[in-house]
Amino acid sequence: MPRFLRPKQSTQHRVAAIALYRALLSRCSSATLPDEDRTSMRNAIRNKFRKNRKIQSPYQLGLVFRAGYETLDHLDASTTGDTRSISFLTSLISTLPKGLKRTPPLGPRPPPPQDPSKKLLACLPPEKAVLNVRPYAKVTGPRHVPILASANGVPFLRLKKPQPPALSRVIRQKLERRINRFHLRIELNNFWIPIGRQEDEWDAMLEKRFGIKEGGRGEPKWADALQEASQLNLDAYDKDMATDREIARKMIRIVDEETRLALQEGQKVVRGRKGKPIRPRWPT
Numbered sequence: 001m002p003r004f005l006r007p008k009q010s011t012q013h014r015v016a017a018i019a020l021y022r023a024l025l026s027r028c029s030s031a032t033l034p035d036e037d038r039t040s041m042r043n044a045i046r047n048k049f050r051k052n053r054k055i056q057s058p059y060q061l062g063l064v065f066r067a068g069y070e071t072l073d074h075l076d077a078s079t080t081g082d083t084r085s086i087s088f089l090t091s092l093i094s095t096l097p098k099g100l101k102r103t104p105p106l107g108p109r110p111p112p113p114q115d116p117s118k119k120l121l122a123c124l125p126p127e128k129a130v131l132n133v134r135p136y137a138k139v140t141g142p143r144h145v146p147i148l149a150s151a152n153g154v155p156f157l158r159l160k161k162p163q164p165p166a167l168s169r170v171i172r173q174k175l176e177r178r179i180n181r182f183h184l185r186i187e188l189n190n191f192w193i194p195i196g197r198q199e200d201e202w203d204a205m206l207e208k209r210f211g212i213k214e215g216g217r218g219e220p221k222w223a224d225a226l227q228e229a230s231q232l233n234l235d236a237y238d239k240d241m242a243t244d245r246e247i248a249r250k251m252i253r254i255v256d257e258e259t260r261l262a263l264q265e266g267q268k269v270v271r272g273r274k275g276k277p278i279r280p281r282w283p284t
Helices: 011-030 035-051 058-079 083-095 116-120 165-210 222-264
Strands: 147-151 154-158
Touching: 011 035, 011 058, 035 083, 058 083, 147 222, 154 165, 154 222, 165 222
Parallel strands: none
Antiparallel strands: 147 154
């Protein structure tokens, strides 16, 4: 086994360890031992392998493999009625600690199934959207003024912690769409448009030298079609930015109105950072 490779990542080591583990469990089931000793032996094998699964020292691995093969030989001999092996296994089981003879814990339980009603309400309906219901005219408890935040240029209102999954999904989708659009614009400008210009030059050479004309009248050139695609990409980007600016204006109005109502209700609102607060717009 290469020294730069960890044992659990080596195929030879994994095959040898799994083969020894399965052989010990199968021989333990057929050993001529009392049922209680057989169960304790099986639990000890499972717990010991689980405890030693992260050993990386070649010296320690040699010791545990040697002990495993020695136990396997005694289990094989006990099936034939060898009294020496049976007494060895009996004395070995009696010296094992109680924690090693216990049944190993089961794996992590699968998460409970999600309630379908909660899954449907993960995204609020339009009539309950934050931009449509805020600011609240009256509240039962203290008024919580939202905070206007930005995630890489995507504006959103931070209302509470933890952040709602629906808000995280919307921010992630917007950022992915913006990144994909940027990559497409770079690909069009640096790869496809130069290729389209070369195709137009090739068509012009064929028409000039051999009279071969590709396409009919009024058909756009290669570069023109790709320029149009690039312009459509830029228009879609400008449209998204205009939408984000309009949403940011609505959010600013909500924050200002919530702040004004909170000051009227006698609350103290700190705008900005705690160390460098911003002066309020309305006198307290």
